[in-house]
Amino acid sequence: MAKIYILHENDDWTVHLTNRLEELNLPYEAWHLDKGIVDLTAEPPEGIFYNRMSASAHTRDHRFAPELAKGVLAWLEMHHRTVFNGSHALNLEISKINQYTALEKNGIKTPKTIGAAGREEIIEAAKKIGETSFITKHNRAGKGLGVQLFHSINALEAYVYGPDFEEPVDGITLIQQYIQSSEPFITRAEFIGGKFFYAVKVDTSEGFELCPADACRIDAAFCPVGEGEHRPKFEILEDGIDPEQIDRYETFLKDSGIDIAGIEFIRDLQGEVYTYDVNTNTNYNSEAEETANKYGMLELAEFLGKALKEKFVTK
Structure with a gap:
């Protein structure tokens, strides 16, 4: 059968x-x-x-x-x-370099990124990228692996040559332009069968661990906003995202042979959108889905x- x-x-x-x-x-x-x-x-x-x-x-x-x-x-x-x-x-x-080249090929803007293999080369890449603030991340990643924010070359050198440096599994570290947003959140658009299903707002105030799966939770499902006030880390948006952006993502997925994915993006202070992650092993957050009455795994x-x-x- x-x-x-x-x-x-x-x-x-x-x-x-x-x-x-x-x-x-x-x-x-x-x-x-x-x-x-x-x-x-x-x-x-x-x-x-x-x-x-x-x-x-x-x-x-x-x-x-x-x-x-x-x-x-x-x-x-x-x-x-x-x-x-x-x-x-x-x-x-399994390769963010592959992701970014495919996204850019489809006219989707990604943060300025340089890949480096070797510790000296990581420092060289950071100097070359020419940004006051930048982040590192692993080329083969997921779960925020290797993501660190730096505001100087000296701070990066202390990390790269120090005991806390995380060696990437494929040997490639990415140096990437830091995109500053007006609010501490990113948006993740979910696609099933190559078609947009919903968008979820993800609070980043507690760091870069953004996996929505219930099994990925660190401590609590909610993070503090102010005294006596709380908001969910994952929140499905009622209005979704810009239709033209959805069309570009759907075209990219079709051209890339991807049927199911979560695509993450962020807006900078000027409102420009940068797409920085394509997750083809997408998961969904149960509390956010119950609130919105939308269920990714059922779909x-x-x-x-x-x-x-x-x-x-x-x-």
Whole structure:
């Protein structure tokens, strides 16, 4: 029997989708790719395949899961299986350099960025970028890995040559222009089936850990705004985002072979939009969704169910 196959490496992030698939009585099988075999002498099973491999897999001791997923996706695509978030999507998931070049190719503005391999080269890149304030981040990242804000080259040197320096898993550190916003928040636009689903406002006043999944929570779900006043860290926006910006994102996703993603952007003090992250292993925040009565994993499960039915039931 044809099924929905989920390629992943994190049960905590995947169970919310499988719960929805069970709720809809859809047949599925999860492939946890921290270990496995790619049998090029065999054909893949019949079904549709959804890849949600994460760039941060190595932080869960699944160092080579993305590489294994690359092989599995190549095998599936060789046999012309229906794959959502296939090889092209994974190439962007595990490299912000790939993300930024693809975004810019599609006319989407990104912060000024320089990649560097080597500690001396990181300092050289920071000098070259010519910004008073800048941030570092890992090229293969997720979960805010390696994100640090600096206001001087001296502060960067102390970090890079000090004991707290975080070595990137792929050896590449990015030096990036710091975008100052009038308010401490960013916006994340969610897309399912290549189409805009909703936008969520994310409070950044407590730092750069912006993963919306319930399993990513650090302490409390709410952060203080003022005495006696609180606001949620994640809040789904009623008015969404600019339609022209949505169109540009949807065109970018289509051109990049991405079906499901969260795209993060920020506005500077002059109101100009900078897009800085494409997450193809997108997660959703349960409290924000309950408040707005919009449910990403349910929408995703319905999308996968429809695709399965169209390919194997409807003739």
